[in-house]
Amino acid sequence: MRKLLLTSLALLTFSVSFAQTIDDLKTEQATKKDSIAAIQGRVDALQGQIDAFPGWKINAFGTIGANLSKFNNWYSQGTPDNSAGNIGVTINAIANLDREKFFWRNSANVNLQWVKLDDKNNPEDEEGFGNTTDVFTINSLYGYKLNKNFAISALGEYRSSIANNFNDPGYLDLGIGATWTPIPDMVVVIHPLNYNFVFADNDAAYESSLGAKIVVDYTKQLGAVNFKTNFSTFQSYKSGDLSNWTWTNSFGYTLWKGIGVGFEFGLRNNNQETLANALAALPAVTPTPTFDNTDNSLQSFYLFGLNYAF
Numbered sequence: 001m002r003k004l005l006l007t008s009l010a011l012l013t014f015s016v017s018f019a020q021t022i023d024d025l026k027t028e029q030a031t032k033k034d035s036i037a038a039i040q041g042r043v044d045a046l047q048g049q050i051d052a053f054p055g056w057k058i059n060a061f062g063t064i065g066a067n068l069s070k071f072n073n074w075y076s077q078g079t080p081d082n083s084a085g086n087i088g089v090t091i092n093a094i095a096n097l098d099r100e101k102f103f104w105r106n107s108a109n110v111n112l113q114w115v116k117l118d119d120k121n122n123p124e125d126e127e128g129f130g131n132t133t134d135v136f137t138i139n140s141l142y143g144y145k146l147n148k149n150f151a152i153s154a155l156g157e158y159r160s161s162i163a164n165n166f167n168d169p170g171y172l173d174l175g176i177g178a179t180w181t182p183i184p185d186m187v188v189v190i191h192p193l194n195y196n197f198v199f200a201d202n203d204a205a206y207e208s209s210l211g212a213k214i215v216v217d218y219t220k221q222l223g224a225v226n227f228k229t230n231f232s233t234f235q236s237y238k239s240g241d242l243s244n245w246t247w248t249n250s251f252g253y254t255l256w257k258g259i260g261v262g263f264e265f266g267l268r269n270n271n272q273e274t275l276a277n278a279l280a281a282l283p284a285v286t287p288t289p290t291f292d293n294t295d296n297s298l299q300s301f302y303l304f305g306l307n308y309a310f
Helices: 002-052 271-279
Strands: 055-071 082-098 102-119 130-145 150-160 170-180 186-199 209-222 225-236 244-256 259-270 299-309
Touching: 055 244, 055 259, 082 225, 082 299, 102 244, 102 299, 130 244, 150 186, 150 209, 170 209, 186 225, 244 271, 244 299, 259 271
Parallel strands: none
Antiparallel strands: 055 082, 055 299, 082 102, 102 130, 130 150, 150 170, 170 186, 186 209, 209 225, 225 244, 244 259, 259 299
16 A cells, blocks of 8 residues: 555656646747747848838749659550650749839749640650740839829830740830839839830731730738739720730748748730630631630639749
């Protein structure tokens, strides 16, 4: 009986000591977390002062996504012997200058993707990678400040592809108007006088025109997070069929030494590109495609993969 009592007392003492040790460790951990939060708060405050300081601010981040596979004698699928791959790359670059009387904002976006499906049993099958997504956009906005939030501005924006069919089509917007900056990271451009130059070999689908240009851009860097969303639209005064809009979104989260995960997706609506695609379709479509009898489908893309912040 005495041995049983001593054993029970020892176990109780160990349990109490263990519980006290765990509680002490949790208390110490909570204190250190509070210290980390306080340090991070001071770091964020300093970053805010750096971001608000006038001068050039340059930033770039991008995403690389890849998916490669190979099958041999995999008879449960229609193509038992094949190698396939999907590779995508996006780059977002920003260079902004902010002065007391004016600002100059520049940005570029590149999105390229290649897809491969090589059927080993089909000698006529193409073995290489084919380009599937090809987006290239560069713009430059200059503004003379009337006050803290409004400026008279001029914008130049060029959009095309670079891997295939460069400048066919290509779009160059040149216009003047006003720019509103409600918060430091957001820019709203409204240019009622804008000419949309369209460069293309197919004159039946593409036409330049005068119209209004509206751009909304929000770019933010919060510690390890990079985020950018851009909406750009041209509204033609001549015809709604000559109008277009593009909305792109980029997100990057840095995990270690500039490397992290990234996601990008985009939407586009362009009647002229839809008509050009219908006219190029083989075999020939009857009746001949026009703006009136061609459905204007919404265009989209997305990419998920590794991210690198410069």
